[in-house]
């Protein structure tokens with residue numbers, strides 16, 4: 001038994017070293033990652049450190065109200081400032097949610113019908129009870145202003 005462990009341990013060590021070096025290439029460490037089923041450049045990209053998110057100094061009027069609604073209905077999973085870090089949902093300030101890949105219609109669909117887990121491993125997003133199209137539009141405006149402040153266009 002002992003002999004067998006000794007025989008496989010170099011392999012194990014090599015595997016561990018590979019995993020560790022792969023992680024060090026991207027500062028994401030053990031933060032949640034976009035899963036590899038996702039195609040495109042952001043596949044495998046880690047969630048940002050929630051503390052590294054840049055918060056714009058000023059918000060437009062609609063975004064200001066969007067922030068209030070977001071904090072009420074979305075931040076419990078998507079995190080304060082849409083930065084993630086809750087363990088229940090992804091950051092929305094992330095390159096995969098740029099307008100070209102997830103236009104505002106994706107926000108409305110997500111909020112009203114929910115989302116089947118596909119980009120991450122947090123599970124499904126349930127529909128948000130009682131949310132209106134106008135409120136989601138304000139929330140999307142808020143998230144876009146956060147995204148732009150973080151170089152996501």
Ligand code: HEC
Pocket residue numbers: 070073074075076077078088089090102106107110111115116117118119120121122123124125126128131136139
């Ligand atoms: C109970 C937790 C939870 C709440 C509350 C929640 N979400 Fe989500 N949301 C998730 C999870 C989990 C995902 C990721 C699904 C996946 O793996 O792609 C997600 C994904 C999304 C997406 C991406 C949709 C897509 O097409 O890939 C958008 C946009 C979104 N949420 C917006 C919102 C908005 C806006 C609110 C508030 C009105 C909200 N979410 C509230 C958990 C939540």
